Amino acid sequence: METFTNKNDKQLHFNQIRGIINEMNDGDRYCSITLTVGHENTRNVNVSLRKNEFDSVINKFKIGDKVCVRFFLSSNKKGDRWYTSANALEITKDI
DSSP states (O other): OOOOOOSSSSOOOOEEEEEEEEEEEOOSSEEEEEEEEOSSSOEEEEEEEEHHHHHHHHHHOOTTOEEEEEEEEEEEEETTEEEEEEEEEEEEEOO
């Protein structure tokens, strides 16, 4: 994934999460990776990526790699329910 560059100065800080890649899902338009995070109480976190970004990620990382993902959250309402997505900005190998 390309290095993230902030396009404006309205938001300077973004969220990040560290975990181990346990699944990579390739889709037509949107793709995702699933990370296992936590120590004693592990849980899965799914992060969405665009197709062109996923193609570069699949070549750099593999299942079992420890990574750090910078992301932003977005939500939309469908019917009477809200859905929230974590959208990846940058994925780097975690040491």
